Amino acid sequence: MPELRxxxxxGRWVIISLERGRRPTDFPDEGRRRKGGFCPFCAGNESTTxxxxxxxxxxxxSPNGPGWKLRVVxxxxxxLQVEGMLNKMGExxxxxxxxxxxxxxxxxxxxHNETMSAMPVKRVEDVLWSYRDRIEDLKKDRRFSxxxxxxxxxxxxxxxxxxSHSQLIALPIVPKSVIEEVEGAKQHYNLKERxxxxxxxxxxxxxxxxxxxxxxxxxxxAPFAPRFPFETWIMPKTHASNYSSGTxxxxxxxxxxxxxxxxxxxxxLSVPPYNYIIHTSPFRDERxxxxxxxxxxxxxxxxxxxxxxxxxxxxxxxxxxxxAKFLREAKV
Amino acid sequence: MPELRxxxxxGRWVIISLERGRRPTDFPDEGRRRKGGFCPFCAGNESTTxxxxxxxxxxxxSPNGPGWKLRVVxxxxxxLQVEGMLNKMGExxxxxxxxxxxxxxxxxxxxHNETMSAMPVKRVEDVLWSYRDRIEDLKKDRRFSxxxxxxxxxxxxxxxxxxSHSQLIALPIVPKSVIEEVEGAKQHYNLKERxxxxxxxxxxxxxxxxxxxxxxxxxxxAPFAPRFPFETWIMPKTHASNYSSGTxxxxxxxxxxxxxxxxxxxxxLSVPPYNYIIHTSPFRDERxxxxxxxxxxxxxxxxxxxxxxxxxxxxxxxxxxxxAKFLREAKV
Numbered sequence: 001m002p003e004l005r006x007x008x009x010x011g012r013w014v015i016i017s018l019e020r021g022r023r024p025t026d027f028p029d030e031g032r033r034r035k036g037g038f039c040p041f042c043a044g045n046e047s048t049t050x051x052x053x054x055x056x057x058x059x060x061x062s063p064n065g066p067g068w069k070l071r072v073v074x075x076x077x078x079x080l081q082v083e084g085m086l087n088k089m090g091e092x093x094x095x096x097x098x099x100x101x102x103x104x105x106x107x108x109x110x111x112h113n114e115t116m117s118a119m120p121v122k123r124v125e126d127v128l129w130s131y132r133d134r135i136e137d138l139k140k141d142r143r144f145s146x147x148x149x150x151x152x153x154x155x156x157x158x159x160x161x162x163x164s165h166s167q168l169i170a171l172p173i174v175p176k177s178v179i180e181e182v183e184g185a186k187q188h189y190n191l192k193e194r195x196x197x198x199x200x201x202x203x204x205x206x207x208x209x210x211x212x213x214x215x216x217x218x219x220x221x222a223p224f225a226p227r228f229p230f231e232t233w234i235m236p237k238t239h240a241s242n243y244s245s246g247t248x249x250x251x252x253x254x255x256x257x258x259x260x261x262x263x264x265x266x267x268x269l270s271v272p273p274y275n276y277i278i279h280t281s282p283f284r285d286e287r288x289x290x291x292x293x294x295x296x297x298x299x300x301x302x303x304x305x306x307x308x309x310x311x312x313x314x315x316x317x318x319x320x321x322x323x324a325k326f327l328r329e330a331k332v
Numbered sequence: 333m334p335e336l337r338x339x340x341x342x343g344r345w346v347i348i349s350l351e352r353g354r355r356p357t358d359f360p361d362e363g364r365r366r367k368g369g370f371c372p373f374c375a376g377n378e379s380t381t382x383x384x385x386x387x388x389x390x391x392x393x394s395p396n397g398p399g400w401k402l403r404v405v406x407x408x409x410x411x412l413q414v415e416g417m418l419n420k421m422g423e424x425x426x427x428x429x430x431x432x433x434x435x436x437x438x439x440x441x442x443x444h445n446e447t448m449s450a451m452p453v454k455r456v457e458d459v460l461w462s463y464r465d466r467i468e469d470l471k472k473d474r475r476f477s478x479x480x481x482x483x484x485x486x487x488x489x490x491x492x493x494x495x496s497h498s499q500l501i502a503l504p505i506v507p508k509s510v511i512e513e514v515e516g517a518k519q520h521y522n523l524k525e526r527x528x529x530x531x532x533x534x535x536x537x538x539x540x541x542x543x544x545x546x547x548x549x550x551x552x553x554a555p556f557a558p559r560f561p562f563e564t565w566i567m568p569k570t571h572a573s574n575y576s577s578g579t580x581x582x583x584x585x586x587x588x589x590x591x592x593x594x595x596x597x598x599x600x601l602s603v604p605p606y607n608y609i610i611h612t613s614p615f616r617d618e619r620x621x622x623x624x625x626x627x628x629x630x631x632x633x634x635x636x637x638x639x640x641x642x643x644x645x646x647x648x649x650x651x652x653x654x655x656a657k658f659l660r661e662a663k664v
Contacts, residue, residue: 313480
């Protein structure tokens with residue numbers, strides 16, 4: 001049983017994951033690539049994953065067999081375990097709880113060679129719907145307080161399999177950095193009676209120097225204070241506090257702007273590894289006026305070093321205005 | 333002129349460093365190594381660095397010539413700039429200030445092939461003294477609020493030169509994660525009238541399962557909730573709020589336990605890349621009863637992925653009790 005442990009000083013929680021337990025010799029060399037070989041995510045290999053919890057399928061196909069467009073399966077090596085009661089405990093001065101949660105993989109395509117930036121945009125839309133469907137289903141489980149949806153693309157961005165996929169983790173607590181973000185937004189709202197993200201969208205649209213792309217429902221822009229070179233945020237133009245509240249037109253427009261942004265990054269940075277994360281409101285106050293859901297997208301271009309780890313103070317060598325200009329002007 | 337920019341939501345500051353400005357094609361391949369070739373840190377190449385601000389030298393040698401045991405020089409590509417007045421400004425809804433600060437490199441040895449885990453322990457002691465000397469000198473500059481001392485060893489830990497060196501950055505603000513740590517410790521003190529780190533040392537010494545090494549003045553142990561596999565903290569046994577307050581005996585014992593810990597990591601993890609960071613009190617309240625200075629040491633074994641970036645919620649595959657056992661039992 002994995003454990004969640006809380007740093008007693010700054011309140012940061014950590015998963016101690018015995019199931020993934022590794023001995024010193026188990027760590028791969030930095031440069032090792034797992035190209036080729038058997039892929040459990042490819043069509044025809046359905047029996048090698050845990051049984052699917054969701055699939056978008058052709059008429060007449062059977063669960064856990066071929067004929068799917070998208071599958072969601074539990075992670076075979078989960079960081080958290082779905083069965084059991086949530087128990088919170090002390091250990092001397094320390095606090096911990098058992099590692100209850102869900103860890104799922106969204107297999108975005110049956111085709112091993114299709115990436116999110118190059119797949120038909122309808123597939124990207126399906127991926128976005130699958131996030132919503134899984135969030136809405138897992139939300140019913142009252143043990144969970146937050147669901148983190150994210151994508152690691154490329155080995156140096158943390159992907160262990162190259163077949164295009166996203167992940168979600170349902171957590172029994174709201175992560176510290178989500179609380180910070182939500183509390184920061186709430187403070188602004190209490191002071192100004194306006195959503196800070198709506199203010200940001202207004203200023204970014206007006207100045208334009210950090211804008212990357214725009215459609216009817218969404219903007220894509222470089223944030224004012226990015227931690228990483230070419231960091232990009234995608235945000236709905238109309239205030240919305242949680243990811244699941246979108247309309248079909250909005251998911252279609254999100255798929256368009258997400259893929260366009262990825263194509264621009266691919267063009268400018270020669271198909272970089274990247275991470276994106278969906279930032280949305282915690283379940284307990286899901287519909288509110290102060291937090292504005294969005295996607296944070298970070299190409300993995302630099303090594304994060306001691307200074308960043310030690311200070312939470314990132315050194316970013318590329319001004320966002322320059323990054324945005326490169327991305328805006330890229331031919332896609 | 334670089335800029336400091338503040339994320340308006342969670343208050344995180346970022347350096348926008350134009351001097352280090354990079355175009356998309358300037359990012360190195362992940363795997364590239366800079367072995368061999370010319371080294372500006374080697375004895376005889378003193379003229380290729382900016383003039384030294386501190387050196388420990390043999391009698392009769394001249395500044396910026398050979399005959400040194402340790403040199404401290406300004407970083408040739410600094411993240412911050414030392415000249416100028418500190419100006420804080422707004423930009424619409426955003427806040428920023430100009431990038432005033434110091435960024436120095438401690439060249440730990442004239443010998444290109446000596447690493448901190450294998451050099452004579454007297455050299456490690458010199459490195460620790462040089463940190464103190466530079467902190468005490470830079471502290472006189474009232475523009476600075478905090479000095480972050482850190483070491484990146486190995487390219488994947490962020491070192492761009494392989495010759496053994498540390499760095500320090502003097503900052504006009506106290507970084508967010510330092511504030512969080514100090515505030516967390518202060519809360520515990522307000523509640524219990526005890527230093528939380530002193531409590532941790534008591535519990536770790538008593539239980540023993542996370543202890544790695546110990547001498548008269550210091551303990552080295554795996555923290556209860558480590559973010560990374562084999563993360564190790566080194567802490568003075570007697571309460572001390574700032575790094576500079578040590579006695580000569582204490583710096584000697586710190587050198588011994590730091591090198592011993594590095595040797596154990598080298599043995600168990602086959603000479604891993606690593607980062608360490610000195611955590612000490614901000615200048616404005618340097619001597620206090622609630623914060624306890626220490627070193628956090630993190631071997632770089634895993635890629636940090638989207639989940640960690642998105643949540644501040646780290647997945648660590650190695651329980652600290654197992655890591656500590658491996659390190660404790662290593663033959664060094």
